Amino acid sequence: MNVELRHPVGERLVRAKPAVIDCDIHPKASLKALQPYLAKRWWDYLATYGLRSRHGFAKGYPYPKGAPQAARRDAWPPGGGLPGSDLDFMRAQHLDPYGIEFGVMNPLSPSGQGEQNPELSAALAAAMNEWQIAAMTGPEPRLKASIVVPYEDGEAARAEIDRRAGNRDYVQVLLLSRTAEALGRRRYWPIYEAACEHGLPVGVHVFGYSGWAMTNTGWPSFYIEEMTEHATSSQALVTSFIMEGVFERYPELKLVLIESGFGWLPALGWRLDRTWTRLKDEVPQVRRAPSEQIREHVFVSTQPMEEPEDPDHLIEVMNWIGMDHILFASDYPHWDFDDPFLALPPSLDEEQRSCIFSGNARALYRFA
């Protein structure tokens, strides 16, 4: 397949082809594709009862209809199937032309996350994990899998991590941001414990199925407001990790925020430092300044980046977070895809670009 690249701005980069590790690729399995990895019991159950998620589906698929499957219009495989489902097409459209050295897959659905029946949730997560290896990482060594876990049941999630982590094709544990309770709470601790035991980072991709209204003034009118909410819910999420003492309990824990943006992160650190300084007796489990914990434990992905009018402001934000904690992500094949040749601000120097494009991910995910 011949995919032609035209980059008016990025010709130089197209020629240079920097090594790129893409930390957010969405592979897609239909339910049918998961059938070989599901017990007959669950296949029959799905035929009768279907998927029953806390909101999410009840509220409609949370993407604009103008981008079915949230996908780029050109990402539908010519041979049929959903965007992200055809490995050959993914190679031809994404992995090959951009010179992707490794791609970390974050499967969204159907993966059992948010499913109300806890055993079905665990079964679907396991099926998705097996499918990733059989259909994607086995035939394509550049692709790496995330361990999808039935996160609302901490012990079931731990068991799934223990079951998969021996296989180095799995490089992180994957959660979503909209959970039934704030992610710092104890019910989720077995996940962090298992991730640390196996040396795996925990990725939190935005979206999910909390069942709670999106803001504390209810459901917003517009999709644009939902996109803002990815940033605000991630602020609540980071706050929860810190205030519940998760990072201090699991000092090896590495948290990767995927698709939440990060322009808001320094201001959150400033705010938490100030509040914590005055109210630290409420949270004796928190012994280190919140900003220090953020900079040690939190990694962010580049897509989507906030776009300040003054590019220096973006660099300052990135410096605050740490240039070694920023990971390139394209979000392929979704509509809001970031082109590797155009995504990073031009004011970064070569070393910074190289760290963000690949060096940071190589270290975090321990790629050879």
Add this chain to the structure above:
Amino acid sequence: MNVELRHPVGERLVRAKPAVIDCDIHPKASLKALQPYLAKRWWDYLATYGLRSRHGFAKGYPYPKGAPQAARRDAWPPGGGLPGSDLDFMRAQHLDPYGIEFGVMNPLSPSGQGEQNPELSAALAAAMNEWQIAAMTGPEPRLKASIVVPYEDGEAARAEIDRRAGNRDYVQVLLLSRTAEALGRRRYWPIYEAACEHGLPVGVHVFGYSGWAMTNTGWPSFYIEEMTEHATSSQALVTSFIMEGVFERYPELKLVLIESGFGWLPALGWRLDRTWTRLKDEVPQVRRAPSEQIREHVFVSTQPMEEPEDPDHLIEVMNWIGMDHILFASDYPHWDFDDPFLALPPSLDEEQRSCIFSGNARALYRFA
């Protein structure tokens, strides 16, 4: 009364005594103090049914118990009564020693805001508005009142604004941040229309009674998380004003964010600009870049300010918002009071300090 001031850092300022307009003073009326302004019908109703707010009271008073009435320990009037209720003591403790030129009062409760019975909500708001004049601005011309409105009923709120606005002792319309729906929605437009007709800014003080969970992962474990939520709910609120087209419909509208911090505001503008550029066809009512609208229509108050490690970052944030859109506020008599002599970052120059301490508020509230 002799109140002694000791300011190890601020001696120079204590001597210089810059003119200060304090944009967030909380006066306190007990229900009993409002009785003269309430029809007998409502007094009897309160005796039988009490106040019935959407959460707020049901969830407990939303402040730490260690600071009863959310007050500074030294703010309880020696003669009895609640902090903020004794005008003489407020003069001696706050207005006189700090040389407060004007103080904008933001009464929180009991003011009918959040009360479920809509007529009682309107009656309590009216009573609070009359009390402010009779008990505070009448005897003390340095104090100015905010028109408390029963905001969940847009037309009743408009009527209350129309009733009060002729009296120049009222200098703004006051809302709270946690409302039943996002504040940009149409049900609240009569408030903005009336405010513009009368040339009054609309202040939104954090807290309130939405009845929705505080985050989209439910209720957080700690009070510190609730304090973070003031920033995240304000982000949703500003987004709502922009995306519903409120600022474009009411070009004279001035929105004052009180006690929400503002470190998060530039990153919100960056994020909204980027999202709007890509999805503007969803919101044809939005014709101007969100960041431009923020900088034109949004004012912020200083208490509490986020505290970056690098003070230059605070100045950059303030420059992004506009040094002419930042208003000094002390939050007197609450526990998280900001001392005027210590509140502003030392790196501001004299002109900037003077604008923030008084010039900006003088222009916004049209003080003579």
